[in-house]
Amino acid sequence: MYLLYHYPYSQHSRRVVALLEEAGLEYELRHVALDQREQMSPAYLAINPNHQVPAMLDGSIKIFESNAILRYLCHKHRLSDWYPEDFARRAIVEQWLDWNQTHLAGAVIDIVLNAVFLGPRGDREAIARGRAQLAELAPILEAGVKDQAFLCGETPTIADLSVASNLTQLSLADAVPQQAGIDTWFKRVSAIEGVKRACAPIAQS
Ligand SMILES: N[C@@H](CCC(=O)N[C@@H](CS)C(=O)NCC(=O)O)C(=O)O
Structure with missing residues (x-):
């Protein structure tokens, strides 16, 4: 347990x-x-x-x-569907996991912490900085998902769970990037049962 x-x-x-x-x-x-x-x-x-x-x-x-x-x-x-053993596919999973932590996470925190959780105490400059950074990052994500169902091919991996969790967070600030590929991919990941269960507490609030 x-x-x-x-x-x-x-x-x-x-x-x-x-x-x-x-x-x-x-x-x-x-x-x-x-x-x-x-x-x-x-x-x-x-x-x-x-x-x-x-x-x-x-x-x-x-x-x-x-x-x-x-x-x-x-x-x-041995969840090899979620974390492929093939080294080339795994490298792409690692790429998106790292990208999520090193590029996207900071922008998401700047925006959501300040626009949602801190309310009137939120730092407006941080929101603007986060939005500018997100505008640079969105086309990178869009290119990663527009020609395939998920970030690393036709089945979901932990990279999708990790990156999509940041988009769910952005949805709290109504800040999910509006590109068509991102929209389709995000809906697809959000429909995964485990993702729905993980999001249930915030969906109900
Ligand atoms: N790099 C860490 C980031 C974790 C993180 O930022 N957690 C936030 C909540 S989403 C937190 O616990 N913040 C409280 C604090 O920093 O004091 C991870 O991926 O686990």
Whole structure:
């Protein structure tokens, strides 16, 4: 049984829940009250010293970083559909996982944190910076999905779960890029049962 420390509005947590659901793995969610700064408590810092969700416990094994957790689950349960063994396809999965963390994530946080979660206290300059960055990134994503069903071919991988979780986050700020290929791909990923279950708490709110 996996223990996943999460927060329902965390895109990084939802991508892990989506895979756990899709793979039919047993897990328990531990809510970390980010809105009350519980991530700064000594008890939680002992689990993830970066004071972030998600973090996962598998017995005595402690893992932080959402994409590392996704890879761990795929390795452990041989989820080769979600994490292809073919080295060329896997390289493309890794490319999008890294792109998501190093390029897209910052823009999404700038926009959604400031336009949605901080409300009137949000930093307007950060929103503008995030929107400008997103405008540069959207054509890259569009090119990646316009001629195929998913980012790494005709079946979904953890790259789709990871990148799409950031688009779900952008939808909270009504900021999902409007390109046709992105729209079709995002609808396709959002229709995956595990993704729907992972998004249920925010869909209901
Ligand atoms: N690179 C990390 C990012 C995780 C992250 O940014 N988590 C946010 C919620 S979505 C968080 O816990 N923020 C609280 C904080 O930084 O104090 C991952 O992929 O797991």
